Amino acid sequence: MALLQWQGDKSFICRLKFYVVMLKKSTFLLLAGFFISLFVEAQVLRSPDGNFQMEFSLTNKGEPSYQLNFKNKPVVLSSLLGFDLKNDEIDLLEGFQVKNSETSSKDEIWNPVWGEENQIRNHYNEFLVELKQVETGRIIKIRFRLFDTGLGFRYEFPVQENMGHFVVQEERTQFAMAGDHTAFWIPGDYDTQEYDYMESKLTEIRSLMEEAITPNASQTPFSDTGVQTALMMKSADGLYINIHEAALIDYPAMHLDLNDQDLVFESHLTPDSQGNKGFLVTPVQSPWRTVIVGENAAKILESRITYNLNEPSKIENTSWIKPMKYVGVWWEMITGQSSWAYTDELKAVKLGVTDYTQVKPNGKHGATTANVKKYIDFAAKHGFDGVLVEGWNVGWEDWFGNSKDYVFDFLTPYPDFDIDAVRDYAKAKGVQMIMHHETSSSVRNYERHMDEAYQLMKDYGYLAVKSGYVGDIIPRGEYHYSQWIVNHYQYAIEKAAEYQIMVNAHEAVRPTGVARTWPNLIANESARGTEYQAFGGSKANHVTILPFTRQIGGPMDYTPGIFEMDVFNGSHVNSTLANQLALYVTMYSPLQMAADYPENYDRFPDAFQFIKDVAIDWEKSLYLEAEPGYYLTIARKAKDSGDWFVGNVNGMAGRTGQVSFNFLDPSKSYIAVIYADKADAHFKSNPQAYEIKKFAVDAKSVLKQFSAPGGGYAVHIKEATKEELKGLKKLK
């Protein structure tokens, strides 16, 4: 297969003219550069379906560059590649010549442990170019993989005589945009990802940045035009373009800094406290930089580029990794109704010194044995797998904002949390307890206690842990997404795997498909989750954007399922109840919470039935309607039951969508239960106005369904016998 063609560098003639002029005043050195560049020709790689064309070339200065077209439309204009180095006189930017190149291709199917589908095709053509920097003799390789949904590429630094250790000052990867696209963006920040999305033209980012930077417990924005990945864009001519990274391992997380004159994004890595952006030792490679492209937004969601660019699972026996639906002692603290802390009397806590038996309980501690038993009862009654309990361990009185090194021991329960009794009660009820490790970003302290903490989980039968990294990192001056801290998150995942523990890390770096390699990473937060609905609210269209941005890298523990929108602390949840149900389908995660109080579910048992019914692991997923910021409709087939579930979330304006059920087996009949907004529903004024309808459906059915502002709908489609269908209206 002719994956690759050598063709004349289109700009050759122009360059030649330039050289002639330059030669008149040139030195031998320039001349040498000239002769090298004379041999440079563009090298072209095509995607398996031929729609994408990636062109690699060296500029006249020997700078590596690439460009990407889709069906002859430019996606990425000619963009430079390279690195500024910290301790070397000569950067890795120019003076390169092509030493070697090779092409290959791959087409394979692999089966994820959990996921949106039970098999994933990894199909690409690859171009690997080996570049030699003439002056230094250093070798770098750039590996491009072109899929039918876009491009991935990374830098590789092989073992070599002239480069062993090096410090990155900055990665200088460009993504030159072909127009002033509409972008769904959040501010670039070294410490938080928990922003509401802005929708604007690229050229409007600068003027909107101040508005976009809303307060957070730890935040370090760095540029007026810096944004985070996954960055979702839409071009004027209808192309959807998504830039992210894959396989972020022991490397700083990448941001994109926009030159809004030229519309060129450049990589901006997260520094350490001294401004270093990566200490690398050969052999080593960067994470993959990805550009996912589609003619419609659904194509972005269909792409499996991010997972495909990660290594296969390093966990051999994955039988202990199981998707979970759970409830927990959490929303009541988030809304201020109860507290993580046991007492209000302690100005400061010293673990091992503070005697909790000598202080007065505050009377609103959430993680009491009695309260936890209530949640266990609820979970058992309604078939949930697990119960999360936050605030069970000593130290919450002063955990936040004090830069406290020894903040938690992850071992010692509060006096009113009987960990033995809870274990026994949960076991008797057939419910799994979910552990909680808030680190307060004191990462050394967590690592020091990690073995004991994981061992306690094993001893008490906890299968999964929710970890948290709230507040500024300790050691002070380090950032949440620097190489050193990214290395920590990975360490926690790999050590958890040794203990056969599943991890759901909050405030950790945004995922980049690492869950393929370490499938015990069953979820992350790493974005603005439901908690913000209790902190003043999120934009009502937030959930129509997250699947195109945050979820490109992996599942999010979004903690949906809020039924009472006016919460205890006075904040309002900007969502209708039907929208909350739809999230179990649209926000894919193998870990799904029903976050509201049991009492609120008891008030709406008919709606709650959907949360009980909905699956959490899927055979396949179909992206029926998709427009980031506006609407998203997904149908998924449950892995176990074969039931189908459809979810629609809607943006700020009411909308009636239409989806065909042609994904159903034409030879079968089904019952569809539709949980939808009423006509007068509204995320602000009337969020609980929902209706539940039941229809007989088949592969010829088409659902025309209204969704309110901030609304949506959820559908459960189950194969049915004629008996069961009797008397049911047929959906037209």
Add this chain to the structure above:
Amino acid sequence: MALLQWQGDKSFICRLKFYVVMLKKSTFLLLAGFFISLFVEAQVLRSPDGNFQMEFSLTNKGEPSYQLNFKNKPVVLSSLLGFDLKNDEIDLLEGFQVKNSETSSKDEIWNPVWGEENQIRNHYNEFLVELKQVETGRIIKIRFRLFDTGLGFRYEFPVQENMGHFVVQEERTQFAMAGDHTAFWIPGDYDTQEYDYMESKLTEIRSLMEEAITPNASQTPFSDTGVQTALMMKSADGLYINIHEAALIDYPAMHLDLNDQDLVFESHLTPDSQGNKGFLVTPVQSPWRTVIVGENAAKILESRITYNLNEPSKIENTSWIKPMKYVGVWWEMITGQSSWAYTDELKAVKLGVTDYTQVKPNGKHGATTANVKKYIDFAAKHGFDGVLVEGWNVGWEDWFGNSKDYVFDFLTPYPDFDIDAVRDYAKAKGVQMIMHHETSSSVRNYERHMDEAYQLMKDYGYLAVKSGYVGDIIPRGEYHYSQWIVNHYQYAIEKAAEYQIMVNAHEAVRPTGVARTWPNLIANESARGTEYQAFGGSKANHVTILPFTRQIGGPMDYTPGIFEMDVFNGSHVNSTLANQLALYVTMYSPLQMAADYPENYDRFPDAFQFIKDVAIDWEKSLYLEAEPGYYLTIARKAKDSGDWFVGNVNGMAGRTGQVSFNFLDPSKSYIAVIYADKADAHFKSNPQAYEIKKFAVDAKSVLKQFSAPGGGYAVHIKEATKEELKGLKKLK
């Protein structure tokens, strides 16, 4: 006992005049301050023997202050106490009033696990003052303990409503000197203690600083007049004054910054990467600040203030803690004759990736099984307890200067080091192997591997570990002596205790008597050790100063015993051979190395006999002659045998000293073997000119003995029968 007297503030009259003037233009606030200060009177504490008088008072601004006299001579003039805080508007410097005060006294004997003597008297009078800052309501306590050898005091921050967590911007403890003393100092530095000592007047420090700052692998000097503790000084009127700290736990190490106009030292704490100088949580206390004082220099060495101010041992069963005399595969690497690294082929090593079986050995790797067996044979033959092996584990090819996070795993031997065979061979020969953990200052990496590394030691029967912290700290920007890293050294000691492992930490923070509490900390380097004799040499009087400075805090693994002064790499050891022998007595340590090559000991078997004979644990120690920088003679009685050993080290000029043997049992007779410089010996030109003499001695004997420049002598005194004494000359 009237420990404490209240007496009129001597400066009261002067202050009153000041107030009268000020009152004319005063505000109410000043007036309030005035009334508070009216109630301030000096409070006086005396040492048990009455020689010391410490006076505490508040200034008219409510600043805590103290002064110290010895036999009515001023030692510390009126000096302020307090803290700058980082995040609080009001510092802890002024506006205090005395809320309460109490006095107490203690007189106890305790027995160290190892030491210069087998019982230590802890005898002091104490004054504890509780101060309230009127404006903030904050409480601090200052606890003063006055011993017969000097003063210790510390700050205490009790649990209180108005202060829970606080960040120290700077500790503002002053030590106002009464004159332009002669000081033995090294530059204040956040990262190294490995300097040669300067001897100068305090006012000369500034002009000598540049000369004093010699290169080191990691160094961060901070001030033209900043020096380290323990700082040894001598006043014009013959007082010896030593300033240091005790019980440095989870707090930054203190330097002293000199105001050389006023001759006032002020504490200067080691910052973190952001300039923070301590994150404290109540209840908490500072380390003790100590001022040891004597009319002669020997009194400084007799003082046990540093240990007495530390907590008793937290290790209950200390039977596994045993002093050790050892040899090792070390000096041959230090001198460049062999290498830590296995190969010269690797530009960079990736642990777990690099395949050492595929590279060519460099042929000079020191830690080969064969070479180690040679050392084991030598240790067994000559009765040494242990053999240290450096460079046994993979990673030494690029361990230094690359800021490499995962630099060692502390587990994987090089292909030519058969850890099983070594274990078996050592066991068969009755020799203990000593582990080596070089961290390259990558402290997180060490902590991650610590459990496994210690467990490997247990599995292979290693009782002790030499750890190292060469190079800049990782995380980058942190310093060797900041709170966060001090906390790490302590973590390593305490975790080692869990495994019943003894620790000898090199490049760690200077000791402050913590070995009383954690007696498994059997030694530190934390100063310029013998290795510098192979790095260009140390001053020949270096070892006459170290006991007054570095060793105030605890034993030093100085690694003496060099017999061949012209070493392989061309450097010269500035010491005579007799001086090297004396170090086993003068440089107290429960861990003593015979550092030279076995071959060099074989060349001088008669002198080597002293190293074989000398004890390493003592019943008592007598400081017979002492003048820092010039000479030091110590006699010690061995704990087991009852033998006496005398060591004399000498400064730059030849000197004949005279010591009486009146410490011997008057009813007994002894043989003394004297290892001394010949008359023409000299550290530079004739270092190996020694002579060994044997005498009959008793309690009436007086030794008049010449020591060469950079020389010294060592004496072994053993009880003898008449039979044994027959024919021996009597020492006059």
